[in-house]
Amino acid sequence: MSPEAVSSTLELNEEGFLAHPEGWTPDVATVLAREQEGIETLGDKHWAAINYIRAYYLEKGMAPMIRALCQNTGLRLREIYDLFPSGPAKGACKVAGLPKPDGCV
Amino acid sequence: MSTGIPLTPAPAPPAPDAYRRRLASLEPETVARARAAFAALLTRDHAVHLDACVHCGLCTTSCHYALVDEDPRNSPAYKVHLVAEAFRQESSAWARMFPGWTGARPVDAELIGEWVDVLFGRCSMCGRCTANCVVGIDVPALVRAARGALAAAGLVPPELQSTVDAAVNTGNNMSITHDDWIGTIEWLEDELRAEVGDDTARLPLDECDADFLYVLNPREPKFYPLSIVAAGAIFHRAGVRWTLARDYFDVTNYGLFSGSPEAAATIARRLVDTTRRLRAKQLVLGECGHGFAANRWLAPEWLGEEPGFEVRSVVDVVADLIRDGRIELDPSRIPNLVTLHDPCNLVRNGGVIAPQREILARAVTQWVEMAPHGYQNYCCGGGGGQLSMTRFARRRLEAGRIKADQIRATGARIVAAPCHNCVDQLSEIGKEYALGIEVKTMCELVADALVRRP
Numbered sequence: 001m002s003p004e005a006v007s008s009t010l011e012l013n014e015e016g017f018l019a020h021p022e023g024w025t026p027d028v029a030t031v032l033a034r035e036q037e038g039i040e041t042l043g044d045k046h047w048a049a050i051n052y053i054r055a056y057y058l059e060k061g062m063a064p065m066i067r068a069l070c071q072n073t074g075l076r077l078r079e080i081y082d083l084f085p086s087g088p089a090k091g092a093c094k095v096a097g098l099p100k101p102d103g104c105v
Numbered sequence: 106m107s108t109g110i111p112l113t114p115a116p117a118p119p120a121p122d123a124y125r126r127r128l129a130s131l132e133p134e135t136v137a138r139a140r141a142a143f144a145a146l147l148t149r150d151h152a153v154h155l156d157a158c159v160h161c162g163l164c165t166t167s168c169h170y171a172l173v174d175e176d177p178r179n180s181p182a183y184k185v186h187l188v189a190e191a192f193r194q195e196s197s198a199w200a201r202m203f204p205g206w207t208g209a210r211p212v213d214a215e216l217i218g219e220w221v222d223v224l225f226g227r228c229s230m231c232g233r234c235t236a237n238c239v240v241g242i243d244v245p246a247l248v249r250a251a252r253g254a255l256a257a258a259g260l261v262p263p264e265l266q267s268t269v270d271a272a273v274n275t276g277n278n279m280s281i282t283h284d285d286w287i288g289t290i291e292w293l294e295d296e297l298r299a300e301v302g303d304d305t306a307r308l309p310l311d312e313c314d315a316d317f318l319y320v321l322n323p324r325e326p327k328f329y330p331l332s333i334v335a336a337g338a339i340f341h342r343a344g345v346r347w348t349l350a351r352d353y354f355d356v357t358n359y360g361l362f363s364g365s366p367e368a369a370a371t372i373a374r375r376l377v378d379t380t381r382r383l384r385a386k387q388l389v390l391g392e393c394g395h396g397f398a399a400n401r402w403l404a405p406e407w408l409g410e411e412p413g414f415e416v417r418s419v420v421d422v423v424a425d426l427i428r429d430g431r432i433e434l435d436p437s438r439i440p441n442l443v444t445l446h447d448p449c450n451l452v453r454n455g456g457v458i459a460p461q462r463e464i465l466a467r468a469v470t471q472w473v474e475m476a477p478h479g480y481q482n483y484c485c486g487g488g489g490g491q492l493s494m495t496r497f498a499r500r501r502l503e504a505g506r507i508k509a510d511q512i513r514a515t516g517a518r519i520v521a522a523p524c525h526n527c528v529d530q531l532s533e534i535g536k537e538y539a540l541g542i543e544v545k546t547m548c549e550l551v552a553d554a555l556v557r558r559p
Contacts (some may be wrong), residue, residue, distance in 0.1 A: 066330060067293075102267050102279055104322055104529055105328065
């Protein structure tokens with residue numbers, strides 16, 4: 001599917017998170033990154049974070065701690081905020097198709 | 106090791122449309138529960154405030170929701186009116202007999218629907234209306250009473266309720282497990298040592314008889330741990346004896362926003378008990394507006410006792426450390442213009458106004474106030490649980506325009522905000538309104554300004 005076609009089928013909630021997290025695909029991540037986060041191209045480091053977060057979510061039903069994200073991807077702590085300018089919750093987790101986490105985010 | 110905290114995550118909230126469907130066809134028993142809870146929650150203070158509105162309209166020009174959208178439902182006077190109608194019904198047989206003359210209205214499915222839309226969806230409980238009310242009506246307290254009635258009937262918006270449930274069931278509002286909390290603190294200790302260049306620097310856990318127990322926002326260990334490193338660096342340099350707790354580390358209390366006094370008391374009790382268990386001299390609250398209002402001012406009311414130790418904001422503690430010369434700062438490390446956001450629950454409703462200003466005067470090269478500021482600040486838009494209620498996010502971001510305009514007018518590149526919830530909302534409105542700002546907590550700024558040692 002073309003990015004335009006993917007974009008037209010996406011159902012987002014009021015904050016730009018996927019309304020149906022189960023419908024996520026890597027193409028959806030590319031579209032969310034560009035349209036919601038202003039990230040034109042997802043690089044290897046982006047994908048390392050996205051794939052880990054997605055796999056963790058599918059297993060545990062929630063977002064991983066940032067420590068687990070760093071330790072399992074080899075990304076440095078400060079790097080995450082550069083890769084995803086909206087931060088781990090509203091940036092990385094959103095692109096990985098997770099629902100919005102509870103709490104002050 | 107076991108802490109007695111259940112480690113299972115809170116159950117996932119139902120899909121949003123399930124909540125809307127439920128509101129559309131409320132069972133009579135649910136309505137009866139809300140009505141009974143409302144009558145039970147009302148005190149003499151509420152009654153005085155509910156009878157006092159003179160409909161002058163000053164509150165309308167003080168509320169960020171009403172200022173961005175003239176819909177009459179955004180006026181604080183209307184919010185008071187919605188609670189007062191139900192109060193008249195409950196308090197007077199005469200009113201029940203002649204509702205058309207007296208303006209009485211039963212708590213029914215229709216009114217509950219309006220309460221959800223208006224009292225949850227159009228109010229951040231910031232109290233700016235109260236500050237500008239000619240008779241001083243405590244609007245946030247009235248909103249909280251009505252929210253509490255809905256909480257008793259299980260009718261709080263599910264995204265907000267799940268945050269309360271996570272805190273009650275797992276010990277913190279992000280369901281962080283014990284192992285994840287301890288693992289994160291141990292991992293951050295290495296970050297701290299690299300940061301301060303000292304292998305003896307520590308993030309102490311469960312150390313008894315410390316000067317203070319430090320509690321923080323779960324979003325710090327979960328997503329933004331550099332603020333923990335920042336606080337650790339400041340405390341290390343100052344040589345204070347402090348500790349984190351292995352079990353209850355969460356400064357937040359979303360019971361304040363769901364309106365449930367039971368949930369609020371359960372959560373508040375833990376920090377009082379933990380401070381006593383560790384025999385800490387003070388309980389120091391991390392940068393969290395509502396956590397300050399809840400633990401400093403409301404906890405004694407919920408718990409029916411004074412804690413017997415001092416409860417302070419970390420902002421107040423850090424200002425003391427600077428004033429006493431226990432940490433050395435180099436303001437030239439932060440050359441960009443800074444402005445200061447005043448979290449409603451720390452400043453207007455909490456009384457902590459001067460320390461954050463003392464800190465900026467010493468930590469940064471140049472800073473400016475917003476207009477207005479201090480007691481008359483505008484809410485960022487994220488308070489009152491708004492940040493967690495996805496269904497009202499559009500209104501939250503629109504109401505945030507007032508704060509965005511304030512920030513833009515200062516020309517500042519950095520916004521200092523002594524509240525993690527405000528930091529998140531300010532970051533969002535920075536993106537929404539293209540402000541080009543960086544948002545930082547006070548501890549992060551102070552840590553950036555610490556004089557580097559060779």
